[in-house]
Amino acid sequence: AQTVTQSQPEMSVQEAETVTLSCTYDTSESDYYLFWYKQPPSRQMILVIRQEAYKQQNATENRFSVNFQKAAKSFSLKISDSQLGDAAMYFCAYKGQGGSEKLVFGKGTKLTVNP
Amino acid sequence: DVKVTQSSRYLVKRTGEKVFLECVQDMDHENMFWYRQDPGLGLRLIYFSYDVKMKEKGDIPEGYSVSREKKERFSLILESASTNQTSMYLCASRAPDRNSPLHFGNGTRLTVT
Numbered sequence: 190a191q192t193v194t195q196s197q198p199e200m201s202v203q204e205a206e207t208v209t210l211s212c213t214y215d216t217s218e219s220d221y222y223l224f225w226y227k228q229p230p231s232r233q234m235i236l237v238i239r240q241e242a243y244k245q246q247n248a249t250e251n252r253f254s255v256n257f258q259k260a261a262k263s264f265s266l267k268i269s270d271s272q273l274g275d276a277a278m279y280f281c282a283y284k285g286q287g288g289s290e291k292l293v294f295g296k297g298t299k300l301t302v303n304p
Numbered sequence: 305d306v307k308v309t310q311s312s313r314y315l316v317k318r319t320g321e322k323v324f325l326e327c328v329q330d331m332d333h334e335n336m337f338w339y340r341q342d343p344g345l346g347l348r349l350i351y352f353s354y355d356v357k358m359k360e361k362g363d364i365p366e367g368y369s370v371s372r373e374k375k376e377r378f379s380l381i382l383e384s385a386s387t388n389q390t391s392m393y394l395c396a397s398r399a400p401d402r403n404s405p406l407h408f409g410n411g412t413r414l415t416v417t
Contacts, residue, residue, distance in 0.1 A: 198344075222403045234394065234408035241403055280346060284402070291337070291362060292406060296346035 191216045193283050195295035202271045203303050209256075210266045210298045212281030220286040223257070223264045228297075229277040237279070240264065268300075276302045307331075310395050310409035317416050323382040325412050327395030333407075334400050336378035338362075338370065341392040341411070350393075353378055385416045 192215045202208035214223070225237040240248045240257050247255050252269045268275055281295040311326040329336065335354050339347040339362075349362030351370040359370050367389060371379045378397075382389055392413050396406040 195346075224405060226406075232392075232411045234396075234406075236405040239403065239405060286402060291349050291352060294339075294347040296344060 191218075191283050191285060191293050193281050193293050193295040195279075195281055195298050197298045198296070199299045199301070201301040201303060202268070204273060205270055207267060207269045208271055208300065210268075210279050210281075210300065212264045212266070212295055214262050214264065214281075214283045214293075216262070216283065216285065218285050222284045222286075223255075224282040224284070224292070225253070225255070225264075225266045226280045226282060226294075227275075227277045228280065229274075234280070238266065271302050273302050273304060276300055308395055308397055308407050308409040310393075310412050312412050313410060315412055315414045317382075317385050317414065319386060319416060321382075321385050321416075323385045323414065323416075325380040325382075325393055325395075325414070327378045327380070327409055328376050329378075329397040329407070330376065331397065331399070331407070332375065333397040334375070335398040336372065337396045337398070337406065338368075338378065338380045339394040339396065340364065341394055347394065350380065385414075387416050390414060390416045 194213045221242045223240045226234050227237045228234045238250045254267045256265045278297045280297045282292045284292045308329045337352040338350045348364050353359045353372040369381045394411045395409040
């Protein structure tokens, strides 16, 4: 079964600086999808960024980018120019290309942004 | 924008009660999910449904059941609530495309006393 590991339960960053959140996963599949979700204190989980494993180019969404290392099964999230509104729980998630519809989530990283 | 609405943000129930958590989505999505979120454990899938009247067990289905009589509505049922079911419950929906993201509701914080 696939597993997703986020090794950093908590991280902090100064406003305007850059922070990287780690995620590793375990799978025997060759094609799959990876996601980062953000859950602010208001609680609604929203998608930050997604990556398709067959694409070599790292996904980027404004200040958010990923470092996808397929061989190492690593999918880290980089947040540049951190803002107070980036403070949230961040979850890494994996979805296989096969028949299963479910996403497998990591345990989350709580990000604090210091003014 | 996709809207996923959970009927209650906070719910307090007694042990042994039957509890219904309701979720409605407005984007005609085939796939709907119920997750449970606990500190230090992340999100764990309870049940999901890929069509009306279709359901599949997730990773932790024990003590729960679901109902999907209409495409837009997916209900989670706790037949006899127990204190270890005190948790945050998140509903989500997704379009059929395999790389489509989940769209989440605001969550229901359930306390069983």
